[in-house]
Amino acid sequence: MAFPNPAVHRIRCHPLPSVCPDPRPDVATTKAQNKSVTLHDVARAAGVSLITASRALSNPGMVSAKTIERVQQAADAVGYIPNLIAGGLKSRRSLMVAAVVPDIAVTQFLPTIKALTETLEAAGYHLILGQSSYDDSREEALLNAMIGRRPDGIVVTGLIQSEAARERLRQSGIPVVETWELSDRPVDMAVGFSHVKVGSAVAGYFLAKGWQRVGIATGDDRRARIRSEAFVSTFGRPVPTAVVPAPSNLPLGRRALAELLDKAPGLQAICCSSDQLAQGVLVEAQARGLRVPGDLAVCGFGDAEASAHMAPSLTTVQVDAAHIGAIAARLILDKCKGLPVEPRVVDVGFRVIERASTGGPD
Amino acid sequence: MAFPNPAVHRIRCHPLPSVCPDPRPDVATTKAQNKSVTLHDVARAAGVSLITASRALSNPGMVSAKTIERVQQAADAVGYIPNLIAGGLKSRRSLMVAAVVPDIAVTQFLPTIKALTETLEAAGYHLILGQSSYDDSREEALLNAMIGRRPDGIVVTGLIQSEAARERLRQSGIPVVETWELSDRPVDMAVGFSHVKVGSAVAGYFLAKGWQRVGIATGDDRRARIRSEAFVSTFGRPVPTAVVPAPSNLPLGRRALAELLDKAPGLQAICCSSDQLAQGVLVEAQARGLRVPGDLAVCGFGDAEASAHMAPSLTTVQVDAAHIGAIAARLILDKCKGLPVEPRVVDVGFRVIERASTGGPD
DNA sequence: GATCGGAATGATAACGTTGTCATTCCGGTG
């Protein structure tokens, strides 16, 4: 005897015998693709009113268990998938959160986005992702477009620079979280750390090491510049600097070191604005026969996954990127629930991790 | 003077003293938030009918230049931001595309997502991002939820495994692009390459090199397994294999090599299912005093940004991830415009790039 | 037995936009 063809089970809109006495002309269904299954169909199939069906599926507290069961079955039977666009229009809850990052391919922000997505997904929310390309005017335009989607929250990487955008966001009433940075004047909420303190801490570490001749390799984005400036300020004297266009990466790091050694031969240590840059510096140093950290010490920023495992392992500044995302999601979800959100500004701090590239443990 | 303890900076939730002077006068703003500016307000301000205002802003061809100007100014004056939820409900165009990836933090897919976002953004579309965590049932649930958002297209990484999900997607009528893989039976469209051919090509390369004793380090996700199996099949004899849980990364690569050398001492070459894994193998080999490629050759997959710059540089299989994203976006945009989409399945191919880690040029 | 109150359900009207079908207006044509 032949095994029954699995394709048999692919029948569409299979009506429960008790539900749809109506012998649906299935051909028409397939053709009339424009006619999708709505809550109306579910209600009819379950023999209840439209609104009861709605409540049974999305507000079960108000409906009897028996009715819920019946509606649930009817929904399954007709293959109902609630239209969140329609629901969102009426309820003013889109169950979406918009996230704006400077560059999607920058690994630094990935754990933040990931934690954000996961926390939101668990609560039935989804993420709309936008990329500003490190351009303030694009960020403004993007935020405008996002507001049009009426998200229940907006998460931005960095402080929003455009005053017009800040004002419009405030006006919109949408919860906003600025991340990866702190502010005494956030649009709404903020989760991050002080880039000034990071720059100072690294400079303090360099000073404690007694290095005299140091250089900086930095991306040209605002936050990297803030760190670099704070470094110079704490270090207390001019520091040769190579600036590369953001997003920084390994090849740019190689070039940056070449440029620095050209400008200032005999450097003892390099402070980099990202681990990717630092990895490039490391590679270029080794390619030039410099021993790290003996001839040249290197410090990065961000604690990339590979940094602890390089040879030598890379000293860096660790930031809990995932924590930032999780907190941002939590702040927004709480605010959506109407819970009081305190404090509005959260400092997640950072940590200098000393590894082999500056003479620390491997 | 003591070096300041870095741990100081780890304080969590540390509210900056200067931060919350917070007698926020925005109470009124927050309250009167329920009344947002609608097209109605714009129409009234411009002295035209609702529908004329609508057309002036989103279908300017049908309206006189003078009227457009007037509506435009009115919109600016009242600070109008169109509600895309409402528009989407009526027009059945959400201007959103859903993308499902196995893991947001996997760099391999980043260029695809980035290109997707950029191409879509240029056309006024935005991306909703979801993560399936390499779990078929989560993928199915996620796709269901996404369908509820009525996106104008869905992009999935890999072929959709759940037959129920495939059927529901077909039923939904939403354009679907399966990426990073090929199929003779796609749900709708596909852009990718043959993992079988990749595995075979690498095996062919290993054979040509004359290596006898080889090993595999592979993630446990479906596509990595397909490549590994094809490798074994072409190689023509059993190959010791270390399997690590996806997503694979550098530390897992170190462990994988340790496991392989334990199982089969004296291996000459390792085929890895990702560059991250290969980098770990490289590090572990060097840590054990093995020269690469002299004692051990290593090949990765994916051509990660750093791979060309490692010491030694990493032989790998290059795939144009960005191209995949751009094509996927184009296919969906074309289909939305009603253009005929041919062909439905696009093979973007791949390339084995020989570098120093297998005896190639640096 | 009348009254009350909560649980369950229903009817209706939105939500803010766009598709569809009218209507108006105008200059040009027969």
Place this chain on the structure above:
DNA sequence: CACCGGAATGACAACGTTATCATTCCGATC
């Protein structure tokens, strides 16, 4: 002068759901 046709505008009704207010029903209370 009647007529036509296209350009510009408008009225109205959706889109598919949920908020709001009403209604029914039932057991409990006085």
